[in-house]
Amino acid sequence: MQITSRLTVAAHTLAVIEYFKNAKVTSDFIASSVGVNPVVIRRILLQLKDAGLIDVARGSGGATLKKQPRDITLLDIYRAVDCVEEGGLFHFHEKPNPDCPVGGRIHQALDKSLAKAQQAMEESLSQTTLADILKTFAPA
Amino acid sequence: MQITSRLTVAAHTLAVIEYFKNAKVTSDFIASSVGVNPVVIRRILLQLKDAGLIDVARGSGGATLKKQPRDITLLDIYRAVDCVEEGGLFHFHEKPNPDCPVGGRIHQALDKSLAKAQQAMEESLSQTTLADILKTFAPA
DNA sequence: TCAGTTGTAATCAGAAAGGTTACAACAATT
DNA sequence: AATTGTTGTAACCTTTCTGATTACAACTGA
Numbered sequence: 001m002q003i004t005s006r007l008t009v010a011a012h013t014l015a016v017i018e019y020f021k022n023a024k025v026t027s028d029f030i031a032s033s034v035g036v037n038p039v040v041i042r043r044i045l046l047q048l049k050d051a052g053l054i055d056v057a058r059g060s061g062g063a064t065l066k067k068q069p070r071d072i073t074l075l076d077i078y079r080a081v082d083c084v085e086e087g088g089l090f091h092f093h094e095k096p097n098p099d100c101p102v103g104g105r106i107h108q109a110l111d112k113s114l115a116k117a118q119q120a121m122e123e124s125l126s127q128t129t130l131a132d133i134l135k136t137f138a139p140a
Numbered sequence: 141m142q143i144t145s146r147l148t149v150a151a152h153t154l155a156v157i158e159y160f161k162n163a164k165v166t167s168d169f170i171a172s173s174v175g176v177n178p179v180v181i182r183r184i185l186l187q188l189k190d191a192g193l194i195d196v197a198r199g200s201g202g203a204t205l206k207k208q209p210r211d212i213t214l215l216d217i218y219r220a221v222d223c224v225e226e227g228g229l230f231h232f233h234e235k236p237n238p239d240c241p242v243g244g245r246i247h248q249a250l251d252k253s254l255a256k257a258q259q260a261m262e263e264s265l266s267q268t269t270l271a272d273i274l275k276t277f278a279p280a
Numbered sequence: 281t282c283a284g285t286t287g288t289a290a291t292c293a294g295a296a297a298g299g300t301t302a303c304a305a306c307a308a309t310t
Numbered sequence: 311a312a313t314t315g316t317t318g319t320a321a322c323c324t325t326t327c328t329g330a331t332t333a334c335a336a337c338t339g340a
Contacts (some may be wrong), residue, residue, distance in 0.1 A: 005232060005233040008230065008233050008246070008250060008254075011250055012242065012246045015242050015249065033240040033242055034235075034236060034237070034243065035233065035235030035237055035243070074254075074257075089261075090148065091148070093149050093176060094145075094175070095174075096174060097173050097175055100173040102155050102156050102159050102173055103152070103173040105276050106151075109273045109274075110148060113265070113273075114148075116264050117265045119264075120260040120261050120263065121257045121260050124253075124257040125253070127256075128253040128256075132253070135249075136248055136249035137249065
């Protein structure tokens, strides 16, 4: 089981928007670079727009960054595209037996450690910015 | 999208095995504490056994820890039950366009950061042991 | 008005998880 | 040796979630 590819698709999308910022970057264009259906890209553009990371021109078309690449982190993207729902990264089994001394307190016993692990991952994501990612594509 | 509940089920399972170690702990008994089907527990017991964390008595029945609770970490459990496949925690979109300057190098641009995030999470999981978890169930 | 795009709904197929049934293999007990 | 309880394992089903795809209304600029 893995985290949705929406994170890598969204990061790819933002990289394309910035790399080709002198042209009109449409969902079709992005889709051809990412290799997915344009509608998938549009849905992600919507999420990135809702998160305040980009502007999308309705009608005329084209997406542009709303913030500097150095001010957009992987964590921002991760959160924007809802990789993980409210319940957290780890999925708890839902029916532990409340009448069992272990089952009744298993949540309490695990939640803190799992939350820490999730935070550690998010903290790590927050240390990479879109600017870092774009360095890979910079002309030599 | 979330990580399989196998991690929490497996941790719950090990806690039950240790907490009730003076009795015979069968898959049916564990299943009633966890609140899932006994076959699900058996599948997980198999994985924990393959990982060298427990012994399972075929025929007569009952599972026992093979290591000290302090020597079993959440990371050991996480790895034992295959929460994440080889490809890593993050799922990469599979068909980036190799002919696009961005699509052709997006993997290279993201892989290191994503691997770091995954490692940060695993490192955090490795800091909690079964002994820590059992403290919650210790008699007052 | 027209052409090109975005926003969005609806539907589909495929994958993966967990639930469930069933039963052979096995070990201890009688 | 037969019985009993349990594990190992296959098979099948249902549910859920992506992402793919089609379709089309809404919108913008030329």
